[in-house]
Amino acid sequence: MAEPLRHAPWEAEVVDATTESPGIVTLRLRATDRAIRAAYRFRPGQFNMLYLFGVGEVPISISSDPDDPETLAHTVRGVGRVTNKLVTLAPGDRVGLRGPFGSSWPLARAEGRDVLVVTGGLGCAPVVSVIDYIMARRQDFGHLTILQGVKHSQDLIWRSRYAAWEREPDTEVGLAANVAGENWPGHQGLVTELFDRYPLDPAATETMMCGPEPMMRAAAEDLTGRGFDPGSIWLSMERNMHCAVARCGHCQLGPHFVCRDGPVFPYGRIGELLAVKGL
Numbered sequence: 001m002a003e004p005l006r007h008a009p010w011e012a013e014v015v016d017a018t019t020e021s022p023g024i025v026t027l028r029l030r031a032t033d034r035a036i037r038a039a040y041r042f043r044p045g046q047f048n049m050l051y052l053f054g055v056g057e058v059p060i061s062i063s064s065d066p067d068d069p070e071t072l073a074h075t076v077r078g079v080g081r082v083t084n085k086l087v088t089l090a091p092g093d094r095v096g097l098r099g100p101f102g103s104s105w106p107l108a109r110a111e112g113r114d115v116l117v118v119t120g121g122l123g124c125a126p127v128v129s130v131i132d133y134i135m136a137r138r139q140d141f142g143h144l145t146i147l148q149g150v151k152h153s154q155d156l157i158w159r160s161r162y163a164a165w166e167r168e169p170d171t172e173v174g175l176a177a178n179v180a181g182e183n184w185p186g187h188q189g190l191v192t193e194l195f196d197r198y199p200l201d202p203a204a205t206e207t208m209m210c211g212p213e214p215m216m217r218a219a220a221e222d223l224t225g226r227g228f229d230p231g232s233i234w235l236s237m238e239r240n241m242h243c244a245v246a247r248c249g250h251c252q253l254g255p256h257f258v259c260r261d262g263p264v265f266p267y268g269r270i271g272e273l274l275a276v277k278g279l
């Protein structure tokens with residue numbers, strides 16, 4: 001059943017649409033076919049292709065809990081042709097969906113270790129499922145540090161989630177905004193400037209990050225300079241993508257197809273490629 005779920009879009013119904021901030025909406029989707037609902041499984045870090053008839057198809061990360069694979073959350077920022085339409089959907093509307101695709105976060109490897117999550121902008125969506133996963137199995141993981149950067153403090157979505165995560169045991173949350181408005185509780189500046197404020201142990205930590213590529217590169221370089229192993233720093237890459245099955249080449253990064261070999265890669269595997277201009 002798994003392969004057919006990836007090749008042709010199947011119908012899913014919007015069961016809920018929540019506006020997170022202007023232009024950013026979380027859609028909760030459910031397959032209309034009961035057999036598909038029963039067969040579908042995903043791992044945190046994977047993505048689906050969402051299809052709107054007559055408009056187009058886009059890759060969007062799954063931000064919900066893998067223990068509830070019947071209702072799939074996707075947080076979408078309207079930036080263009082397809083996403084601007086997706087953010088207008090309402091309960092009862094239908095989309096095409098195929099997936100899940102790609103690699104996932106190294107959760108088995110991270111068991112018993114500290115976890116550092118670094119995100120920029122809407123980069124938080126792909127790691128929400130990983131944070132929820134760790135929270136549901138808190139005793140299996142060490143110290144959890146969640147660092148989120150945004151351009152402007154008003155861009156921060158899920159404020160209440162950050163506040164709830166911060167109240168969890170052995171968990172710290174750091175927020176940074178390049179431009180901080182009034183009552184901003186976090187740091188004014190880059191997310192990487194938060195690294196000095198938290199007790200990070202390079203040898204004991206798996207780092208998971210997503211966000212704009214320049215931000216991830218800067219953060220990964222900074223962390224390796226602090227003694228973090230490039231093989232324990234994981235990046236979720238959001239490259240332009242069309243087929244999702246390693247055929248069209250749109251998402252190619254050197255020898256890697258981001259749709260098939262990623263989107264989650266260890267920095268040790270792609271760091272040099274990221275430094276190549278235009279690749």
Ligand SMILES: Cc1cc2nc3c(=O)[nH]c(=O)nc-3n(C[C@H](O)[C@H](O)[C@H](O)COP(=O)(O)OP(=O)(O)OC[C@H]3O[C@@H](n4cnc5c(N)ncnc54)[C@H](O)[C@@H]3O)c2cc1C
Binds near residue numbers: 077126
């Ligand atoms: C693995 C993966 C996971 C993703 N997860 C999410 C998510 O959870 N939420 C979300 O809102 N978006 C996510 N994206 C990005 C999303 O797929 C793009 O925003 C979308 O494809 C844009 O399509 P469009 O038709 O709306 O815009 P278009 O009309 O195609 O383009 C609008 C603008 O966005 C640029 N653009 C197009 N595709 C991408 C891309 N992949 N990355 C960066 N810029 C792009 C174009 O160059 C153009 O400037 C993800 C992308 C990938 C590859």
